[in-house]
Each structure stands twice: as structure tokens, then as C-alpha cells.
Amino acid sequence: MKKCILVSGGAGFIGSHVTVELIDAGYDVIVADNMSNCDMTCFEGVKKITGRGDIPFVKMDFCDAVATELLFTTNHIDAVIHFAGFKAVGESVSEPLQYYQNNLDSFMNVLESARHHGCDNILFSSSATVYGEPEKLPVTEESPRQPATSPYGNTKQILEDVLRDSVQAYSNVKGIALRYFNPVGAHPSALIGELPRGVPNNLVPFITQTAIGKRECLSIFGNDYPTPDGTCQRDFIDIVDLAKAHVFAVRRMLEGKMKKEYEIFNVGTGKPLSVLELITAFQEATGVKLNYKFAPRRAGDVTAIWADPSLANQELGWKAERPIKDTLAAAWAWEKHLAGK
Numbered sequence: 001m002k003k004c005i006l007v008s009g010g011a012g013f014i015g016s017h018v019t020v021e022l023i024d025a026g027y028d029v030i031v032a033d034n035m036s037n038c039d040m041t042c043f044e045g046v047k048k049i050t051g052r053g054d055i056p057f058v059k060m061d062f063c064d065a066v067a068t069e070l071l072f073t074t075n076h077i078d079a080v081i082h083f084a085g086f087k088a089v090g091e092s093v094s095e096p097l098q099y100y101q102n103n104l105d106s107f108m109n110v111l112e113s114a115r116h117h118g119c120d121n122i123l124f125s126s127s128a129t130v131y132g133e134p135e136k137l138p139v140t141e142e143s144p145r146q147p148a149t150s151p152y153g154n155t156k157q158i159l160e161d162v163l164r165d166s167v168q169a170y171s172n173v174k175g176i177a178l179r180y181f182n183p184v185g186a187h188p189s190a191l192i193g194e195l196p197r198g199v200p201n202n203l204v205p206f207i208t209q210t211a212i213g214k215r216e217c218l219s220i221f222g223n224d225y226p227t228p229d230g231t232c233q234r235d236f237i238d239i240v241d242l243a244k245a246h247v248f249a250v251r252r253m254l255e256g257k258m259k260k261e262y263e264i265f266n267v268g269t270g271k272p273l274s275v276l277e278l279i280t281a282f283q284e285a286t287g288v289k290l291n292y293k294f295a296p297r298r299a300g301d302v303t304a305i306w307a308d309p310s311l312a313n314q315e316l317g318w319k320a321e322r323p324i325k326d327t328l329a330a331a332w333a334w335e336k337h338l339a340g341k
């Protein structure tokens with residue numbers, strides 16, 4: 001019998017790409033989302049890409065414990081991939097209570113209901129933000145976590161710990177936390193991608209919106225960092241590659257191949273790219289000249305961070321494959337798709 005995966009927050013940027021890869025790998029998927037930060041564009045795109053107009057969709061809020069319990073009562077769920085949560089760093093600083101309440105309540109309701117219903121496989125979407133400003137690069141899963149610089153980052157740390165402690169306390173429950181570096185790009189079909197509300201905070205949506213003329217000029221936040229070209233360095237991981245890591249991780253759980261009951265994996269390329277290098281790659285990949293200027297540093301940014309992805313490479317059998325230019329060309333195709341071009 002096909003295994004059924006619940007993707008909470010599955011209508012968003014990462015969730016929609018993960019849904020496509022899960023279906024492609026032969027899983028049944030239930031997508032649940034409260035649509036607080038997205039519309040149906042990506043879910044409709046997922047249906048087109050997979051040719052599956054019948055993917056179950058539940059509009060619900062995981063902060064609602066009764067609704068969460070009902071979802072597990074009415075469906076047999078083998079594993080949960082949990083994305084439902086707020087993710088804007090700046091907003092989390094001005095609205096900490098909203099962030100703590102939403103991100104913590106929703107995951108704890110999922111864990112509680114999953115436990116009641118014998119769903120023992122939980123995958124949590126964590127972030128490289130837990131490493132803060134690392135002392136040594138690249139970061140391995142053993143690199144120390146640093147005190148979070150935002151409530152958003154803190155929710156990631158807290159929820160990793162909630163999962164770790166639940167796994168320890170409740171027999172049979174298994175957990176994997178995937179620590180994402182900088183997910184970018186879009187599906188090659190250009191039918192799903194990132195849909196930021198308002199002015200984008202993240203670099204690549206700002207680049208594509210500038211390129212298409214929605215924004216006048218990209219500000220590069222800081223060119224006086226102690227890096228080769230003075231701009232920050234990140235590990236930009238293609239969204240489809242990142243989505244595939246979830247399939248490997250879920251399979252590992254469902255097939256009983258985990259070495260410990262709680263595992264953590266970095267999901268990155270292992271290759272640093274500076275903000276300027278990324279802009280150059282975008283221009284080369286698309287032939288579009290980008291209007292940009294240097295601006296002061298952005299508060300809270302780390303100088304440089306990139307992954308050592310060896311553990312995921314070895315244990316999950318997963319590796320980032322897509323060249324950055326293909327990733328950026330896909331992000332551009334998605335932006336043009338949105339603009340109807």
C-alpha cells in the first residue's frame with residue numbers, strides 16, 4: 001500500500017516543490033495549509049506538474065488543535081513533513097508573540113495528534129539560522145548552535161529541541177530535522193516558485209523582481225565584509241534539489257533505516273557564493289543586466305555561512321546537483337510566468 005505523507009504548510013514555496021517530488025516518488029500526499037502566506041497558485045501548479053488533479057487539500061490552521069486532531073482521525077498518515085509556520089526574520093522581531101504562538105502551537109499540535117494516531121515519523125523543516133555566525137566554515141551538524149538573533153530563528157531552535165525531546169520520551173516516535181541553507185529557484189516547469197507578499201526580504205525574489213521592472217534597484221546590503229569581494233557569502237541551494245532531500249529523508253524513516261531516532265542533516269551545496277557572484281551568475285544565466293547599488297549592511301546578517309553536506313550525501317544518498325545558473329534561469333522563468341510574459 002502506498003504510504004501517505006502529510007505536508008503541513010504544503011501550499012507554500014518549499015511545500016509545493018516537496019509535494020511534487022513526493023508524488024513523483026510514488027507517495028500519496030495530503031496538503032494542508034491555512035493560506036495565511038500564500039494563495040492557490042502553487043497548489044494549482046503542483047496539480048498541473050504531477051497531472052494529479054485529485055491531490056487532497058485541506059484548508060486548516062495547525063494552531064487549531066481540534067482541526068489537527070480531526071485531520072489525523074479522518075486520514076491514515078504515515079509521516080508528517082512540517083512546514084506550517086511564519087518565516088520572516090524582520091517581522092518576527094516586531095511581532096514576537098505571533099511568531100512564538102504560531103510556530104510553536106502548530107508544531108506541538110501536529111506532534112500531539114501524530115502521537116495519538118500512531119504516526120511516528122516526523123520531519124521538521126529547520127534552518128541554517130541555528131548556526132548563527134559560525135566560527136568555523138563549512139558548518140557540520142556538530143557545529144555549535146548559537147543564540148538566535150531573531151524570534152524566528154529561536155522558534156527553529158526551540159522546535160528542534162521539542163522534536164528531539166519528544167523522540168526521546170515517546171517510544172516509536174522518530175524525527176529528522178533538515179537544516180536548509182538558502183533555498184532559491186523554481187521548478188523547471190515555471191509553474192511553481194516563490195511568491196513573496198509585498199517587498200521581498202530574500203535576495204533572489206528581489207533580483208527577479210528588479211530584473212522584470214517591479215523594483216527599481218537592488219540594494220546589496222554591505223560590501224565591506226571580510227570576504228573575497230566584500231559581500232556576504234551564502235550556500236544557495238536549488239529548491240528542487242532541496243525538495244528531493246525530503247524524499248530521501250522520508251524514505252529513510254519509513255524504511256527503518258535511521259541510525260538514531262533523531263537525526264539532523266544539513267541541506268546545502270557545500271559551495272559558498274557571494275551576493276555579487278550570485279548577481280553575476282543571474283546576469284550570465286538570463287542575459288538581463290541588473291540594476292544594483294551598494295547599501296549599508298542589514299542588521300542581523302551573518303558574514304558567511306555554507307554547509308558541509310557530507311552527512312546528507314553519505315547517509316541520505318542525496319546530493320545537490322543543479323548548477324546555480326539553471327537555478328537562477330528557473331527563478332527568472334517563474335518571474336516571467338507570474339508577469340504573464
Ligand code: UD1
Nearest residue numbers: 089127129182183201202203206219220221232275298301
Ligand atoms: C534568511 C534567514 C534564513 C532563511 C532564509 C530563507 C536568518 C538570519 N536568515 O537567510 O534563516 O532560511 O532567509 O531564504 O534567519 N541581500 C541583499 N539585498 C537584498 C536581500 C538580501 O544584499 O535585497 C543579501 C543579504 O544581506 C544576505 C544575502 O543577500 O547577505 C541573503 O539574504 P536572504 O536571501 O535574505 O537570506 P538570509 O538572510 O541568508
